[in-house]
Amino acid sequence: MRLSACAAVVLAIGFAAEARAQEAVPQNDLLNATLWMQDSVEYKATVLGLFALARIRLDEGLADPAWTALPEMQGEKFGDRPPAIIVDLDETVLDNNRYQASLVTRRTDFSSKEWTKYVNDKVTDAVIGAVDFAKYADAKGVKVFYVSNRTKEEEPATAENMAALGFPMGGNVDTILARGERPDWKSAKESRMKVVADGYRVLLVMGDNLADFTDKASGTRAERNAVLEADMAHWGKDWIMFPNPEYGSWESSAFGGDYKKSADERRKMKIEALKAWEPKS
Numbered sequence: 001m002r003l004s005a006c007a008a009v010v011l012a013i014g015f016a017a018e019a020r021a022q023e024a025v026p027q028n029d030l031l032n033a034t035l036w037m038q039d040s041v042e043y044k045a046t047v048l049g050l051f052a053l054a055r056i057r058l059d060e061g062l063a064d065p066a067w068t069a070l071p072e073m074q075g076e077k078f079g080d081r082p083p084a085i086i087v088d089l090d091e092t093v094l095d096n097n098r099y100q101a102s103l104v105t106r107r108t109d110f111s112s113k114e115w116t117k118y119v120n121d122k123v124t125d126a127v128i129g130a131v132d133f134a135k136y137a138d139a140k141g142v143k144v145f146y147v148s149n150r151t152k153e154e155e156p157a158t159a160e161n162m163a164a165l166g167f168p169m170g171g172n173v174d175t176i177l178a179r180g181e182r183p184d185w186k187s188a189k190e191s192r193m194k195v196v197a198d199g200y201r202v203l204l205v206m207g208d209n210l211a212d213f214t215d216k217a218s219g220t221r222a223e224r225n226a227v228l229e230a231d232m233a234h235w236g237k238d239w240i241m242f243p244n245p246e247y248g249s250w251e252s253s254a255f256g257g258d259y260k261k262s263a264d265e266r267r268k269m270k271i272e273a274l275k276a277w278e279p280k281s
């Protein structure tokens with residue numbers, strides 16, 4: 001009798017464990033991208049390669065007074081201006097994967113209010129290789145401008161965080177051009193890029209989002225592909241794109257940029273945006 005009671009307990013424990021193992025884990029659109037960016041050697045090696053390319057391009061640009069990443073903005077006689085580069089912050093030189101991971105583990109969505117709290121915590125990491133690259137540019141007399149859609153309210157904590165990470169911060173020049181710092185500095189970045197282009201020869205633009213390079217990023221997928229084609233001579237030369245599978249205008253273009261749509265509606269539209277193979281039988 002005692003033996004069979006024991007067997008029943010063991011069986012019950014076994015069934016419970018099996019039930020737990022079979023418990024469905026809810027899908028999360030951010031999981032794979034965050035795991036890849038936070039944890040994979042593949043991401044790190046990709047980014048290190050991009051910063052190595054950027055050093056080569058920076059040196060080529062420095063040696064050639066006719067070189068500019070922004071020919072349409074520079075106007076005349078830009079060859080005499082001091083050199084600069086324009087660098088986006090988040091997911092280009094700043095690594096917010098702990099924030100993204102927290103969205104996954106807490107099964108919640110991005111909120112701008114919570115994002116500001118995260119920024120003010122000053123726990124943002126540097127993307128691997130980013131500080132060394134920025135220091136390399138700075139040591140060659142190239143001013144590093146950070147054109148970011150972090151807001152002007154988030155700028156002080158961002159600057160403190162970045163200085164602690166070792167980024168060159170521009171001395172007497174305000175090198176973080178934050179969203180809202182001037183009335184015409186909205187999320188579109190060209191008005192801020194123009195300010196840099198007016199005073200400097202811009203050698204490189206670096207970002208993880210088409211919107212870091214042009215204001216034409218928020219169009220349809222077809223329009224965005226037309227931008228890619230039109231700017232083909234820039235890519236890998238004076239415009240360097242970093243991978244960001246977590247978020248960006250590539251994602252929002254699939255649901256018309258409408259974040260008021262529910263997560264399910266957005267997911268449905270993203271699935272519909274796919275070109276899929278159809279098996280014949």
Ligand SMILES: [Mg+2]
Pocket residue numbers: 088089090091092207208209
């Ligand atoms: Mg970014």
